[in-house]
Amino acid sequence: MKILFFGPNGSGKGTQGSIIKDKYGIPHIETGVIFRENITGGTDLGKKAKGYIDRGELVPDNITIPMILARLQEDDCKGGWILDGFPRNLTQAQELDKALKDLDITLDIVIEMILDRQIAKDRIMGRRLCVNDNNHPNNIFIDAIKPNGDKCQVCGGDLKTRSDDQDEDAIDQRHNIYYDTETGTMAGVNYFKDLSSKNDGIPRIVDLNGQQDLKKVTAELINKLG
Numbered sequence: 001m002k003i004l005f006f007g008p009n010g011s012g013k014g015t016q017g018s019i020i021k022d023k024y025g026i027p028h029i030e031t032g033v034i035f036r037e038n039i040t041g042g043t044d045l046g047k048k049a050k051g052y053i054d055r056g057e058l059v060p061d062n063i064t065i066p067m068i069l070a071r072l073q074e075d076d077c078k079g080g081w082i083l084d085g086f087p088r089n090l091t092q093a094q095e096l097d098k099a100l101k102d103l104d105i106t107l108d109i110v111i112e113m114i115l116d117r118q119i120a121k122d123r124i125m126g127r128r129l130c131v132n133d134n135n136h137p138n139n140i141f142i143d144a145i146k147p148n149g150d151k152c153q154v155c156g157g158d159l160k161t162r163s164d165d166q167d168e169d170a171i172d173q174r175h176n177i178y179y180d181t182e183t184g185t186m187a188g189v190n191y192f193k194d195l196s197s198k199n200d201g202i203p204r205i206v207d208l209n210g211q212q213d214l215k216k217v218t219a220e221l222i223n224k225l226g
């Protein structure tokens, strides 16, 4: 199963993506996580990416695109993958489509999580990251996943915030890119929708209401994936 997972920053797609990863036993490739690991590890890639990430800008395509295309050709990706955070603009969408065609790989599903911009923004400001697993859901503004004091509500691990999550300008910038239908992420979503309608519904487009609570989103997702 090869899946693209779109959704505004703060929509909770990382959490849902990790559930799909377990369900299908496929790697969950999160661009943002790869960048953050490189920043923490002090690699050259991390040093190049940091400034862009802190400002809420995209890391340039000439860094991001080859990094992801190489990742998709690693051994663990043979049986499928879920891509989360890529593509994030029209160029990335076109380049991904071209690379998949060249590699003779069929994209099966495109998920689009739909969520109002202001709600997504509030969720970002409230989210806390567990040091043991970034996808353990913790949010100080959402009762169902409120941290246990200052610890992770899933495993008791320490929690931290991301610097780009506490900066309103950076959040707005990320959302400007996401909701941009000309060259931004939504242009990428529309690119795949177009492809699907010209190709007998392949990839299958699955929309997902991100406004519901986390468990309901998971239930809708599992139900729609079949």
Ligand code: ADP
Pocket (backbone or CB within 6 Å): 008, 009, 010, 031, 032, 033, 035, 052, 053, 054, 056, 057, 058, 059, 060, 064, 084, 085, 086, 087, 088, 092, 174
């Ligand atoms: P969020 O979805 O909350 O914005 P991510 O963890 O997916 O967070 O991404 C964090 C940052 O990493 C982005 O704001 C951007 O700077 C960078 N990034 C992630 N994916 C891409 C991508 N496909 N192209 C360029 N930059 C990216």
